[in-house]
Amino acid sequence: MPRFDNQTVLVTGGTGGQGSSHVRAFHAEGANVVIGGIDAERGAALVDELGTRALFTHLDVRDESSWSAAVHAAESAFGALNVLVNNAGVQNPPAPIEQTDPATWSRILDVNLTGTFLGIKVATPALRRAVGGAIVNIASTMALGGTAHYAPYVASKWAVRGLTRTAALELGRDNIRVNTIHPGVIATPFIHEPAAGATTAIADFYSPAPFAIPRLGEPTDVTRLLLFLASSDAAFITGSEYVIDGGLLLGPALQAETA
Template identity: 40%
Template sequence: MGRLNGKVIVVTGGARGMGAQHVRRMVEEGAKVVATDILEDDGKELEKELGNNVHFIKHDVTKAEDWEMVIQETEKAFGPINVLVNNAGIDISEIDLEDYPEETYRKVIDVNQISVFLGMKHVAPSMKKAEEGSIVNISSLAGIIGAYKKGAYTASKFAVRGMTKAAALELGEFGVRVNSVHPGFIRTPMTEHLINDELVSAFPLKRAGEPEEVTNVVLFLASDESSYVTGTELVIDGGLSAQ
């Protein structure tokens, strides 16, 4: 307990699922957290559940003006931002390359990639005021190896990995660290139907991951325990990409 005492954190896509789990654990560890999402009802419920250390803001991560509002409201509520977790993202079912609608492709890039750019751009001045910072960009195993018939998703997640490294080089002199997290098959309601004995037999650890195992890595990067870690990717895939 207390690993994040005094830290002000913004988590996008924080209203439910893995994002909400990150928020809960960060509050337990002493942080003040702004959870943002387009899911207003879920966000308000999370705020009510966790009390005064959580503030929910309805937020479209693809819009610069929304990011400006989030930064302003966070600083007003809690002070300069120490940690940003770019968690918001979408996935699309498998689509053949020749059938992939351009509109769908652009939507995936906007939500998964452009939002990360906007988040880093707008949070950097606040972190400079705080004289420290950690940006945690949630990518995917599809940012390490390709995903079958998921061209836009793979492109966006590889982009997040590269953007992370470029930002780490630029922001390091200001005490701001930037890293990416790459979950593989994690057992969630969205993936449960995909996970079976045949699939996990291909993993060196012979099992799917659990959501808290991703949260543990995010907490490490958010905390001062990772004070000399920047510009890198942490892969949480049970060894799948090592083969």
């Protein structure tokens, strides 16, 4: 039996590289999927691909009223909301702190942090109406250390860690679990294409050669972990953090020289 039969899952940033992978996998596992995003053309194409049990809704995660409309759309179409995946995120153009525009700082935190906060705030009553469920916040390995020239993004993802733990404490008695995934360098346009205003991409700074598993991650690597955390298989897991980076944070995997 598919793990998400008769459940409804809302994925923000649902038309992007990781988001669309998550949406497809939840749908394949029997879920009704609500694709939250701002790209209506990509959203419509994904709905057409999936067919039944799929809905696109315009969702600007910075706007509480947009969140309310998205949650209402999920409940109206499918009767309940059982899982929220806070996946939407944006990256700043690389720059040292002293050269970072405050407007850039605000934009990154508005999407990555405030967007996650608003999602938890607005979705919680719906999850209670469904008698519990799961929230999974997609953070980053940049939330586990410092990264030069990416202060807005790093700060936003560090803050998501604290927000996740607080929400887990507040919502556990309502049978709502809240966990975080920290992806490393995942092969999507997010890391292969420069952020708005930038000329270099994140992938330009990382070679997978020293990783313990010497390759970039694939969206499906993250998706498989997400499905577990959102499912009843993880019923006793909340407030936890999961790193999926091929060993990036472990340091370089040195190869022994051979004669």
